[in-house]
Amino acid sequence: MRNAFIAELLEIAAADPRILLITGDLGFGVFEEFARRCPRQFLNAGVAEQNMTGLATGIALEGRIVFTYSIANFPSLRCLEQIRNDAAYHDANVKVVSIGSGFSYGALGISHHATEDIAILRALPNLTVVSPGDEWEVRQATRALVALPGTCYLRLDKSKAPPTHQPADVFTIGKARLVRDGADLTVAVTGGILEVALKAAEELARVHQIETRILSVHTAKPLDVEAMARAARETGGLMALEEHTVDGGLGGAIAESLLEMGVIPRVFRRVGLRAGFSSAVGSQEYLRTLYGLDKAGVVASALKMLGKD
Amino acid sequence: MDSKELARRIRKHALRMTSLGGSSHIGAVFSMADLVAVLYADILKVDPQRPQWPERDRFILSKGHAGAGIYAALAELGFFPVERLATHYQDGSVFSGHVSHKGIPGVEFSTGSLGHGLPVGAGMAYAANLDGASHRVYVLLSDGECDEGSNWEAILFAAHFKLRNLFVVIDYNKIQSLGAVADTIALEPFVDKWASFGWEVREVDGHDHSVLKSVLGSPSQSGKPVCVIAHTTKGKGVSFMENTVLWHYRTARGEEYDQALQELERS
Numbered sequence: 001m002r003n004a005f006i007a008e009l010l011e012i013a014a015a016d017p018r019i020l021l022i023t024g025d026l027g028f029g030v031f032e033e034f035a036r037r038c039p040r041q042f043l044n045a046g047v048a049e050q051n052m053t054g055l056a057t058g059i060a061l062e063g064r065i066v067f068t069y070s071i072a073n074f075p076s077l078r079c080l081e082q083i084r085n086d087a088a089y090h091d092a093n094v095k096v097v098s099i100g101s102g103f104s105y106g107a108l109g110i111s112h113h114a115t116e117d118i119a120i121l122r123a124l125p126n127l128t129v130v131s132p133g134d135e136w137e138v139r140q141a142t143r144a145l146v147a148l149p150g151t152c153y154l155r156l157d158k159s160k161a162p163p164t165h166q167p168a169d170v171f172t173i174g175k176a177r178l179v180r181d182g183a184d185l186t187v188a189v190t191g192g193i194l195e196v197a198l199k200a201a202e203e204l205a206r207v208h209q210i211e212t213r214i215l216s217v218h219t220a221k222p223l224d225v226e227a228m229a230r231a232a233r234e235t236g237g238l239m240a241l242e243e244h245t246v247d248g249g250l251g252g253a254i255a256e257s258l259l260e261m262g263v264i265p266r267v268f269r270r271v272g273l274r275a276g277f278s279s280a281v282g283s284q285e286y287l288r289t290l291y292g293l294d295k296a297g298v299v300a301s302a303l304k305m306l307g308k309d
Numbered sequence: 310m311d312s313k314e315l316a317r318r319i320r321k322h323a324l325r326m327t328s329l330g331g332s333s334h335i336g337a338v339f340s341m342a343d344l345v346a347v348l349y350a351d352i353l354k355v356d357p358q359r360p361q362w363p364e365r366d367r368f369i370l371s372k373g374h375a376g377a378g379i380y381a382a383l384a385e386l387g388f389f390p391v392e393r394l395a396t397h398y399q400d401g402s403v404f405s406g407h408v409s410h411k412g413i414p415g416v417e418f419s420t421g422s423l424g425h426g427l428p429v430g431a432g433m434a435y436a437a438n439l440d441g442a443s444h445r446v447y448v449l450l451s452d453g454e455c456d457e458g459s460n461w462e463a464i465l466f467a468a469h470f471k472l473r474n475l476f477v478v479i480d481y482n483k484i485q486s487l488g489a490v491a492d493t494i495a496l497e498p499f500v501d502k503w504a505s506f507g508w509e510v511r512e513v514d515g516h517d518h519s520v521l522k523s524v525l526g527s528p529s530q531s532g533k534p535v536c537v538i539a540h541t542t543k544g545k546g547v548s549f550m551e552n553t554v555l556w557h558y559r560t561a562r563g564e565e566y567d568q569a570l571q572e573l574e575r576s
Contacts, residue, residue, distance in 0.1 A: 059432040
């Protein structure tokens, strides 16, 4: 997803001098072309995320659209108060980009596991939280965030998710995208783990004759409450799937909204991390499997929800 | 209005505002009052009729707890009616204890958590350079907030990018939240620290208006960002408030209020 983001941003920046990209000294081998083609729109702020975010706010308040970039929790949690007080409170046009959501950097250890960021950032007022599911959504999201005034968080998976979009698909911030339809169960999924949801849906259909609706909830905030309510009413159950703690993430957001609306799914389950910090070492694929977030784990969760296990 | 009269009014307004609202930090307002008065009376290019004038100098109060002093200065300059100051810290007011820009013309940036103003100011200075703009960015820091690592990140950045349009002014009153700076986290040798980080450092008496007028306004001679270390007295202007930690917190009421007001009027 990283290369799709950079390529799209470069295309936009080459035509729009308001764009400025600041990196916190990360992105080896990724930014060279951007820096060469748009030298006045690229800045390395060093290993200093608090300053990077404050700088971005100051520059944005002077009329630019500023992207800050780093990996895992560095551009988000490390400088959370700068995002809150400086960028968001001032409605600054700052787009915080984190590469490496979930277990993208699994083997690097818990410092590099971005597994609470959705919960924490969606609590901030004046902040849009976008977590695309494939590279098409990444490109669309990048353009959409440039057009959307204010502070945003863009959460990118390092995985190379296969394309899932159809020619007629439209990307709209705040609107979930229907990737596959079915009546037996809905999986509302955010981020690169969309790929796993699709594989699980295929197996559920082929082996168990369970037809699954897949909604790519690329915008975690504001949540597409209507699509969630329709899924609850129209399908046999609702699963929220995320490579993120179950506490306060997408599943929490859905549960809060639906309960308040009085729309109760027949069955509901948050599928995400419940094991706390992962000190297990392994690739993203390995850790997904370890915590039931691989195809087999999602299929098992679905069957259990529907009482078919 | 000359800077000395403006400083006197800032102190009197702040005394009244903190007394009416029952808020703290009067000592921190008094220590910086002369700095703020000289800046607004003689240095900063600002226009009360056009608060968002693109060519204005940017001023960020990073020690946001002294916001009452900025509200007072802006009111006296004509950004909004002086009468509005009486709502400070009251229910339903926009004038929060820590400086806020929402609904208050002339406040460039909201602060309150320390260590936020300088990175943002560095961003504004960086943007001005990109735009080829000639305005300056001033950031007023407290001494205690120089404990914050985020400031030192920005100090490194500003020196590296030679932001000569960025001016830091430090209200060096030597007292922070729980006691003397020297006994908390020592800053000395403070001038040497800033100089070794690549800044042009000017050390001044922070209550001497004639010196401040020349020092705060003169452009960078070296091409480096400028740091003015202003030696000040916490609580300056009221005898029983000077150099005490207590008046970082205490609200003047009754006899204390009357005596403080008399001393300010005689000054």
